[in-house]
Amino acid sequence: MAVDIEQYKKDLLAQGAEVVFSKTKNLTDTPFSYCGGCGHGVAHRLIMEVIEEMGITADTIGVAPVGCAVIAYEFWNIDAVQAAHGRATAVATGIKRTNPEKFVFSYQGDGDLAAIGTAETVHTCNRGENIAIFFINNGIYGMTGGQMAPTSLIGMRSSTAPYGRQHDVHGYPLSLTNLLAELPGTYYVTRQAVETAAHVRTCKKAIRQAFENQKLNKGVSLVEIVTNCNSGWKMTAPQANKWMKENMFPQYPLGDIKVPKTE
Amino acid sequence: MAKIKGFVELNIEHCKGCELCVDACPFDVLEMSAQVNGKGYTYPFMKNPEQCTGCASCALVCPDVVITVYKVPTKQ
Numbered sequence A: 001m002a003v004d005i006e007q008y009k010k011d012l013l014a015q016g017a018e019v020v021f022s023k024t025k026n027l028t029d030t031p032f033s034y035c036g037g038c039g040h041g042v043a044h045r046l047i048m049e050v051i052e053e054m055g056i057t058a059d060t061i062g063v064a065p066v067g068c069a070v071i072a073y074e075f076w077n078i079d080a081v082q083a084a085h086g087r088a089t090a091v092a093t094g095i096k097r098t099n100p101e102k103f104v105f106s107y108q109g110d111g112d113l114a115a116i117g118t119a120e121t122v123h124t125c126n127r128g129e130n131i132a133i134f135f136i137n138n139g140i141y142g143m144t145g146g147q148m149a150p151t152s153l154i155g156m157r158s159s160t161a162p163y164g165r166q167h168d169v170h171g172y173p174l175s176l177t178n179l180l181a182e183l184p185g186t187y188y189v190t191r192q193a194v195e196t197a198a199h200v201r202t203c204k205k206a207i208r209q210a211f212e213n214q215k216l217n218k219g220v221s222l223v224e225i226v227t228n229c230n231s232g233w234k235m236t237a238p239q240a241n242k243w244m245k246e247n248m249f250p251q252y253p254l255g256d257i258k259v260p261k262t263e
Numbered sequence B: 001m002a003k004i005k006g007f008v009e010l011n012i013e014h015c016k017g018c019e020l021c022v023d024a025c026p027f028d029v030l031e032m033s034a035q036v037n038g039k040g041y042t043y044p045f046m047k048n049p050e051q052c053t054g055c056a057s058c059a060l061v062c063p064d065v066v067i068t069v070y071k072v073p074t075k076q
């Protein structure tokens, strides 16, 4: 006979069951505007959990991008602004320089950070601004309907490359993160993912590291998070995660790219 | 060793039916319901509650922060 779920829960509560995971207070009650299964939601949650756990909720300022995360400030229960397309690190630079005691981060998609915002991103990293950059790479312009991005994979179909990306016509997939790691202004550069519980845990540690680094004043901490865009990729969420593992991860391998030298 | 026990509570109206939690559960606890929520999405329920260990894998991957996880503390 099937177990009476409500009775089973009551029994476990009577045995002392405690909450081991619940929604962080640093997320508002507003439901995310993202498609079901989209990695943006997990990325938001991890950043907000870290800020709560570090006790820096009132001392952190986020910069939202243009892209699907354009209204991230509706979901983040912290101080935040939203920048013109691609300019989030320039805005974050201004905020950090005028409020050096605050923790400042930008949150940007690949179209925002690695296409229209390439100049701002490169120069922010080259200046070694003391901020964190969270780079959500789903290999596509999600918000505007799935156009090809510089990060799109060879052969990947999109609304502007219906026969798939060809290197001789569209160029090669751009891994801006690896280029930025070459600059002396970046202090910590890592690439993460959030599609499995194990990757979520590792990614959260990287996000924590990026915020901790800001206490040191040693330059940019850049955390790329490779995510799905199931709508843009025209797949279900489970299919998109499988495709991401098989296709995105070989092009954008997970792991640390630049770690601070131990002194 | 006694079996580790836990359960999940779901904020069903925030669920978008993506099924990532069902895939993430290592113990085959969750299944998508035949019903839909107010937005028209199917949502998960505990098909095998007794298999749940409160490991929180489902909650960690849920993009819409639908899941709260409870666990009976293991005695030292």
Ligand SMILES: Cc1ncc(C[n+]2csc(CCOP(=O)(O)OP(=O)(O)O)c2C)c(N)n1
Pocket: A065, A066, A067, A068, A069, A085, A108, A109, A110, A111, A112, A113, A116, A136, A138, A140, A141, A142, A143, A144, A149, A229
């Ligand atoms: C100056 C300017 N150019 C173009 C656009 C149109 N636009 C909005 S979002 C976007 C791309 C977003 O892609 P990405 O940064 O990868 O974010 P995602 O939605 O994939 O998370 C573009 C081109 C705009 N809003 N402003």
Ligand code: SF4
Pocket: A033, A034, A035, A037, A038, A039, A040, A068, A138, A142, A143, A228, A229, A230, A231, A232
């Ligand atoms: S379009 Fe893509 S990136 Fe945007 S919310 Fe949907 S799945 Fe996420």
Ligand code: SF4
Pocket: B006, B007, B008, B024, B025, B026, B027, B028, B029, B030, B051, B052, B053, B054, B055, B056, B057, B058, B059, B069
């Ligand atoms: S807490 Fe763990 S065992 Fe329980 S439903 Fe979630 S993933 Fe499955």
Ligand code: SF4
Pocket: A036, A037, B014, B015, B016, B017, B018, B019, B020, B021, B022, B043, B044, B061, B062, B063, B064, B065, B066, B067
């Ligand atoms: S992962 Fe979250 S949003 Fe997706 S089906 Fe499960 S509870 Fe619903």
Ligand SMILES: [Mg+2]
Pocket: A109, A110, A111, A136, A137, A138, A139, A140, A141, A142, A149
């Ligand atoms: Mg994108």
